Amino acid sequence: MKSMDTVEFLDRLIQTPSPSFHERKAAELSLSYLRQFSFERAWIDAAGNAVASNYAHKKGMRPDLLLFGHLDTIASPMPYWRESDKIHGRGAVDAKSSLAALFSAAGTADVPYRLMVAGVTEEEATTSKGTHHLLTYARPKMAINGEPSNTNGVTVAYKxxxxxxxxxxxxxxxxxxxxxxxxxxxxxxxxxxxxxxxxxxxxxxxxxxxxxxxxxxxxxxxxxxxxxxxxxxxxxxxxxxxxxxxxxxxxxxxxxxxxxxxxxxxPGVETDVNHPLCRSLVGAIRDAGLPPRYVKKHGSADMNVTMHAGIPTIAYGPGDSSLDHTQHEFVLLKDYEMAIGVLKKAAKNLEVYF
The missing domain is CATH 3.30.70.360 (Alpha-Beta Plaits)
Structure with missing residues (x-):
């Protein structure tokens, strides 16, 4: 397979149907993309997660930072179409653009600490199977969950x-x-x-x-x-x-x-706005010329799972979350590309904490 740039990968990911319990093709596409970068390891695990790390991960080792988002979407299909400045389709907002941004940022981030990135399964189901399984062999010190926050939002709480x-x-x-x-x-x-x-x-x-x-x-x-x-x-x-x-x-x-x-x-969860994760991401958003804001969401996400497991977590990504689960999902390419830059800078800002 020829190499994909960031936009081509997102485009292909959105075109690949992946309702909960049927994420395999999206995981395989993700693995091909992750293998374009210089990760030490890239694999699909027993839960169907697409995972990569910048170190030779073995069970029991703790990543310093985990970037993770979900491969699956709700089961209701919607038409895909592409415009010059945006992509429409199921998962464009919730949450394939966030996941693709995490992959691209992790693949190009030059950080000295242990970094892991993962596309997880069954987030839209009641099981959150992918995240639960991931935590059995990789328990990070902190995490960023890929979920839409309009590019300038730092999601600190979920119900x-x-x-x-x-x-x-x-x-x-x-x-x-x-x-x-x-x-x-x-x-x-x-x-x-x-x-x-x-x-x-x-x-x-x-x-x-x-x-x-x-x-x-x-x-x-x-x-x-x-x-x-x-x-x-x-x-x-x-x-x-x-x-x-x-x-x-x-x-x-x-x-x-x-x-x-x-x-x-x-359970509902909330991260202190003074946590290094928040400070690092807020600084990165400001450096991108955007006004940062804190977000508290009425839904729930895999951030609930990691926080309940004792792992400090925030959520971030491009896209308007009011379009989640609707027939009107789309993501602006400029927001997607800006989110990649913000995530790379946030990862760099976190160096001083590891």
Whole structure:
């Protein structure tokens, strides 16, 4: 395969479909790109991550700095097209442009410390398999997670996430009879939750909950009261709140006949703005002529995983995160190329800390 420049690699990466659990082709393309540089090692690991290091990494060795982003995208496809100044396509924002910027910056960074870069799998799934596996053999001293922050943003915090599965039990009966209706009981429960966690403007310290799936009865039997109703609630909570406490609220407010299970529980995280990671990246953004800003996101990312493992982490990358998971993803090439320069400079700034 002929060598690729930074833009060609990004273009090909966006054109390579890689929904969660199907990242192999994107990993192989990434490995080919990483092998263009003078890394000591480049490989695909057992979780399907594309990994490279500027030293001969062996299990148990600690990279000083890990640059990592995700290979996968959501499963919903969208058209790809290229303009002179931008690329449209699934993953253009979330988060292939950030990942490609990390690869390019790491490949050209001349630093004396141990540097590792990785494209990880299953970030968009509930598993975060790639990052969890990576940490079993490479536990860095600090990390930068590739996620969109509009090129001048330093993401210092993410909310945590809980996925709550509920089942409301009733009594199957003819719709002409007075009965224990699980649909109505679910409405009552959700009203209690909304009273406790009201709708609000997007303040970071508030809990956000949304009903994302509901299933009961059949359109072929509209005269039957269903026996059960199943529903899922996605919950986002700030680092200041414990997942266990919020989970207990869901259980406490559940009326008789409603069962509650918490399937995923990822704590919220926040990095001190005085940490060397923040200072190094802020300085690099200023050197690029941009006004730096700190960002706190209402979603979650693999930064939650690394921070929960005790690894100081921030997130950075090109692209407008309000386009995440939409049919309108695009990245400006000038922002992508500027992000590469910012990351290289940030890596250089970190030399004094290792």
């Amino acid at each position: 945590g996430r809980m996925v709550v599965e509920c089942r409301t039990h009733g009594k199957a009966s003819h719709a002409g009879m007075a009965s224990e209706n699980p649909i109505e009981r679910t409405f009552e429960y959700y009203a209690k939750l909304r009273e406790h966690f009201p709708l609000h403007k997007n303040r970071f310290e508030n809990v956000i909950l949304n009903l994302t799936h509901i299933s009961a009865g059949s359109q072929d039997a509209l005269n039957v009261v269903p026996e059960t109703l199943d529903f899922f609630i996605d919950v986002r909570l700030p680092p200041s709140m414990k997942n266990s406490e919020v989970g207990n609220v869901f259980r406490r407010l559940a009326p008789q006949g409603v069962s509650v299970k918490v399937h995923e529980s990822l």
